[in-house]
Amino acid sequence: MDLARLKILRELSRCGTMAAAGEALSLSPSAISQQIAQLELEAGVSLTERRGRGVILTPAGEALVGYAERVMVVLDEAKSEMAQLKREIAGDLRVAAFPSIASVVIPQTITALRQVFPRLHVILDEMEPMDGLAALRSWRADVALIDDLSILLEGKQAGISRVPLAEDVLYALLPDHHPLARRHSISVTDLKHESWALDSTSSAFGDFIMNLCRRTGFEPELNASCKGFEMVAAMVSAGCSVSVAPGLRLTKKIIGVRAVKLRPEARRKISVAYRSGEKEHPAVKVFLEELLRSAARLGVH
Template sequence: MDLARLRALRELSSRQTMAAVAQALHLTPSAVSQQLAQLEEEVGLALTERQGRGVRLTVAGEVLVEHTERMLTVLDEAKSDLALLKKQVAGKLRVATFPTVAAALLPSVIESLSADYPYLDVLLEEMEPADGLAALGSWGADIAFVDDLTIQLNHKERSVEQVHVVNDMLYALLPRGHRLSGKSTVSVAELKDEKWALDSASSFYAEFVANLCRRAGYEPRVNAECRGFEIIGAMVQGGCSISVIPGLRLAHPIPGTVAVKLRPEVSRRISLAYRRGDRKNPAVQLFVERLLSSKGVQTNRD
């Protein structure tokens, strides 16, 4: 059985549509369909069936995906073992990360690795946690940062290992001089009458913040849906809005604003994930070690 065809089937098990599989594997939908048809011909069994507008696996397809997971893990292990035999840590390490982690934690880690391992290229790509995990599964990334507000790993990610990085506390971001800016803590209920700026680039995070308000008994009045933190900061700085932001954002304070810890405390658990077969990959392990020993993580850890 052809490995590329098995990978296409594995992708389909989590993505459900030919278009999504094609995008992950950088193929056309027709090429993916052809690969799956050839795989079915090889095994002599139906591996997929239509379900509404999508496609799901048959029992035979699910069995084959389970075996494929093990094969791909073994291949990653083989690559890691070979990498250990080399004299130099070299090549590309692709890291999928969301903006707060990228800005607050990673520059010092990458600078340190570049100084000690000049033949190792660490390549960052900004992705939301769900997209990063998908890239990890399709070999589009070697490391992906995730958080427990947006990602709950399940049996489909059994080939993925996680390493806890930091617990990131959430803060209310208020204009300097705001009626609540002098308090040591603030409840979400106390923000009921405010206008909100929310980060719409991450629908999961924006929905999480909105749900905090709903649990406090109100629907937030959103006057700015921003694709990125720059506009949120400007809206709060100008006294137009308030927001709730991750503590890692405070690595680069915004003039004219005050961050006040939420009461009760709300935090998100940030982890990095990598494929289980890469547990001995020297580049992956060096990255993990440098990150966990970095000052940025230590100062933000509970």
């Protein structure tokens, strides 16, 4: 059986639709469908069946995904051992990371690694956590930085291992002249009559903030859905909006903006994820070690 088709079946099992699997693998839905049909011919048995607008795996499909997971872990282990036997840490290492953590720790990590391993090329691809994890699962990334606002980190992710990197406290962002700006802490409820600006590049973070407000009994009124934190900060600084942002966004002072702790405290856990079979891969190991050192040096905790 073709390994690429097994990877597609595995992704289809996770995503539930041809369109979602195609998006994760950068393939069209029709290409996904054709590859699954060919895999069914190779297997001699039906692997999927339609269920509403989605697709579910048959018992044979579920069994084959289980075998595919094991095969892929073994192949990753083989790749790791070959890299160890070369006795040189070199080549490309693809890292998926979301902006707030990437901007703080990735440049320092790359700089430190270049000095020791000049032939190791770390390639950063800025992605939100869910996209980074999908890239990791589809071999488009070797390491992904993820958080527990987007992904349930307590549950086991088949074939994926992770290392805790940091915890990040969330803050309310207020215009500097706002009546609440000098308080030591405020509750989300204190902002229920305000206009809000949110960074819409991460739907998971936006959903978390919206649900945080809803749990306290109000629907936040948005006056800005922004394609990046820079615009959120500009709206708050100008006195147009309030917002909530991760502490990692506040390592540099933002003129005209006051960051106030939330009460009760809200925080997220950030982890580094990699494929379990590549635990001993030399490039993955040195990157993880240096990333953890960079986070410790910069006081990211």
